[in-house]
Amino acid sequence: MDLLGHVNNVTYLDYLAQARTAFLADLRAGDGRVTGHRIDFVAPLVFGRRPALVDTSVSDVDGAVLTLTHVVRDDAPSGSVTHLRAESTLELHSAPDHDLRARLEDLRDEPLAWREVRGERRPGRHRLALPVRGSDVGADGLVRDDAVVELFQESRILYFMDLHERGQDWGRVVVARTDVGLLAPVRPRAAAYDVHAWVAHVGEKSFTVRSELRDPLVADGAAGAVLATALVVLVGFDLDTQRPVALTAQQRERLEAELA
Template sequence: MPHTCAVPLRWADMDLLGHVNNVTYLDYLAEARASFLADLDTGPGRVAGHRIDFAAPLVFGRRPALVDTWVADVDGPSLTLAHEVRDETPDGSVTHLRAETTLVLAQEPDHTLRARLEDHRDDAHPWREVRGARRPGRHHLPLHVRGSDVGADGLVRDDAVVEFFQESRILYFMDLHERGQDWGRVVVARTDVTLAGEVRPRAAAYDVQAWVAHVGEKSFTVRSDLRDPDAGDAVLATGLVVLVGFDLETQRPVALTGQQRERLLAELA
């Protein structure tokens, strides 16, 4: 049986489309993860990566979001948790998000803890590979860490890193979209983030790079790097985000507009 955590929605969780912002879901996962790990007494762990599939928009309401959590894999100190965010509506259960979070525990589970973790094991989500080659960054954002980005361990939180990528991506789009173009609306359908190193607060800016890595008929992929210019341009985190065209009236994916696709394809040249 999965562990279920009820997370009340807040109006501040919403984006401009009236949906829960894609970064805010990480708050929900963190709440559920903390509750799950506290019950098992695993000790502290560091987030090493996320894979997130956005299945359906979640809009503001009085019911809390329900986050199911279970163990997908245990390998030494590495613990992979699977999540599902759902809403129990009068018409039945609706899944809004499926996710997988990889943690590196401070201590490798002993026999007793491993047995408790195995009691909560279930099938992992199936994941399709996201296409998107590494290329030189087309957009550079000097990113200064704020105090609110830092967790209790003194390091920049994983959700803040995802927000850095979002900030860079939005500014990149603003540069691509020229006034008068039929750009259309897009929403995030998939996010993969890998945290390769520790991101520490400091006065100097980090370099967040972004570029278009793949363009399809209805979707495109933006790849991002968080780099440290003061450490030989070391890559501290990477992100792959799949975005799809979206129709507000039908609340369904649609094909990218001609101008959208033409401009995005130019970024691949």
């Protein structure tokens, strides 16, 4: 749970991983490397007695590249509530054979519609060196996709701490959208990786932060310098109404200064 009493954003990646593993196991499709996520946080999920449900379908099959759609929902007595919509892309170890492809096609559904997120690439305004922890590494010996998302989250939290001082009316914000691209495997090592982050867009109720996970041992612009990217939309949030609100004046002033 986070400080607002909601399920932490990274925890949803655990839900998706469990659903993805079970889905592939049922199909005997083998495993693969996750190369990207698009996640739309629709409504906060809070602690409760009912289990969260994850619906999984196929949205695309292109050679060995498989794209899955996930919907996390809660079947409340008053009706089903959608908390999250996600699209995950993974590279299977081998392209599906004829029989497996036919089974995947039977599970195909219409792909989700996604709005374009504004946010230009620019030099990072915040840099944080983060080591890979033993708990970040999966069974394949590589850093898991959810651990990469957590590295981005840790960097973003410290970035926000640097943007305002104690006592300022900074207001609460929640993540509304996360797009993550896993460009290359992140391998465990003693040397830390760098996360560069910057404010890429500021709106009335929301703003966008872009981040890159970089290998400081590789020259900028060279292959392998950028291992992962993140594009995160955050919105102002009212804890009493549990609804989005306009950014505070101090938030907007400080965020717009980052665009300069």
